Amino acid sequence: MTELTNLQAGQKAVIVAIEGDRRYLSRITSIGLNIDCKLEMIQNVKARPLLVYGRDTMIALDRSESANIMVEVCS
Amino acid sequence: MKHPIKLALLGQPNSGKSTIFNTLTGSHQHVGNWPGKTVERKEGRFSHNKKDYLIVDLPGSYSLSANSDEEIITRDYIADGNADLVLILADGSQLERSLYMLADYVGITTPAMLVVTMIDVATDQGKTIDLERLSTNLNMPVAGIVATDKKTYGSFFKILEKALTDKHPVDDTDLYQIYKSGSQSDRFQEAMNMVSQGHKGFSREWLAGKLIEQDEAVIDLIDQKVDDEQVAEYLIGPITGALYTSECKFKWISAKLDGVVTKTKEPSKLLTKFDRLAISRRWGKPLAIFIIVIGIAMSFVIAGPIMMLAGVLPKVLNPLIDNFVASGMSVGVGMFLQGTIVNAIYWTVAMLGFVFGVTIVFGFLEEVGYMARVSYAFDGSMAKIGLQGKSIMPLLVSLGCTIGGAAGTRVIDSWGQRLLTIALAWAVPCAATFAVIPTLATAFFGWAGILVMILLFVIALIHIRITARVFGRKLAPLEERHGLIMELPPYHKPRWGMLIRQTLNKIWGIFKKAFFVILVISVIFYFLAYSPSGGVEGSILYKIGTAIEPVTRIFGMGWQTFISFISSMVSKEAVLGVLSAIFSGTGNIFDSTVGTAAASADLGTILVSSISKAEALAFMIAVTFNIPCLMAVTSTYQESHSLKWTMRIALYYFATALVLSALTYHVANIFI
Known part of the structure; x- marks a missing residue:
């Protein structure tokens, strides 16, 4: 398990x-x-913000x- | 007239909501603000099959949580029963993700239908969507449309009419089954016990679901009915409620999408070559600036013919009035008409040229999806002053023209941020400043005039930071500033016809409003500057100026520079002409301001012998940071549709220009 920010392109x-407060959970x-x-x-x-691709969408994240x-890297 | 059928449009950003709204309503739109809120309210009308419809475009948001004013307004509007039917939009190219809005809606009792958009984009990506199956799975009416293709609206209207006859609330059985059987089913049951009954359009289950998410507005509502301690105790529990409900909602979506989407081919590469450059750490920003500069140039190209037409109008209209004068109308009335009405038409049409060019060019960049990349590249720099990355564009456009800058803010989706961007754009020195200031600076300081220009840019940067704080408090409150979470939509093909139609629809409305404002101010200014003798001394402006000179001296300006300062609010380009009229008597103030009198050739020499260097410097700074021009005020009003905020910003600039002038004058007096 690692933080999303550690993921390489x-x-x-x-x-x-x-994790995070109620608002963050709701927004994300x-x-x-x-x-x-x-x-x-x-x-x-x-x-620069992170750029991820999930649910058919490119999303920029602070x-x-x-x-x-937290993510689990897929092999 | 019979009461129209009321529809509400609900959808996430980029779901094609405004395109549908514009296609349905055409030019029958009214834009204002929600009472007491800094959120834009758009409504429009249309008719179909002899029935009248009123449609409200609800503010864009990703869900119905109480995280922002937009979301609270949206859900209260629906729950208060204002709409007969809610049209919930989902983007067909990212169906799973964008059905979240529908999943969040489930449990609200107002009847709804689903509209799947972007079907053309989905097809391009190799996806086929079985709408009938989706409708069966969801047990609700589902229509699919390509937002810009009117032909696809046929089946949409049929389904809409049926939905209005049936008036079914969305089927909520399956979703709440999932809530009741998941890992936090106990918390859901506990919340159900506390809620005990529905409220307005919110069902008991919906409120319970939001209570798990610790939704503040729902907590307040439940607090009124249930023992405070019981609620407080419940809220001590895990704050992961939103994770639980989202898990349930996506499970529900996944079940409902069973057999609906077929992929016929794998998506091509996620990033195109262009996109790699657009988001690149090294090239993203330079590319954005390059494209924006090209955009400004293109806007001028588009504006050119319209501005030329504007230039022809006085040449046609003025001789007409001269003819009337020749056949008996008084000379004074003729000059009044030429100076006010003809000039107001000229300015308004010229302004429309700019607005048209900028709206088309940057509307295009937004439409194809590029502006989201600009937002990504500039997020870090702009977030510091409370703005989104896109705001860099209007600020750069304002280096050319503040009117264009204001029009360019249309691509910013939040009203508060849009207005804040305009407020900052006023501080950006525009092309007129570059036309006026170097002449004055060189006359007074020779080669060191270049230092004056540098000083102006330094002040502009500081001004922007301070002004961002002053207006940011209300327009982009700290508690509503969050880190970026934004979708970068796939590039769309440009829809020129749609874009041009939308822009043209707005032009007539802008013309009426802007013409009226410019005319009224022109008339007022005409009388202030009017002098029976033709010279400056006979005018009211002169009398006021000389009377209050002891006061204006505090700000570093004598009556002459102060009057020029006042007229620079109407038109900045005119400052040289006005100075000329005052100091060398080459015409009257009004004619100079509306640009019909040229500046005297030896203006520099006259000025240097008449005013001190300190006063000159103070004046240049005062003019640069004064209200940019009457048309900038008008276009700010047009974009913000708030007279109150437009006046606030204008007064702020007037006052700060005087303060800057005073500071400059007194500091400069020590050194030069």
């Missing part, structure tokens, strides 16, 4: 836990990222908030 993973799940959701890291570079998302 091209790696695929499954979300296993999301309503865009479609919840537990068991599969995703692929598209781009992870310093000083870098610091994304430390709340």
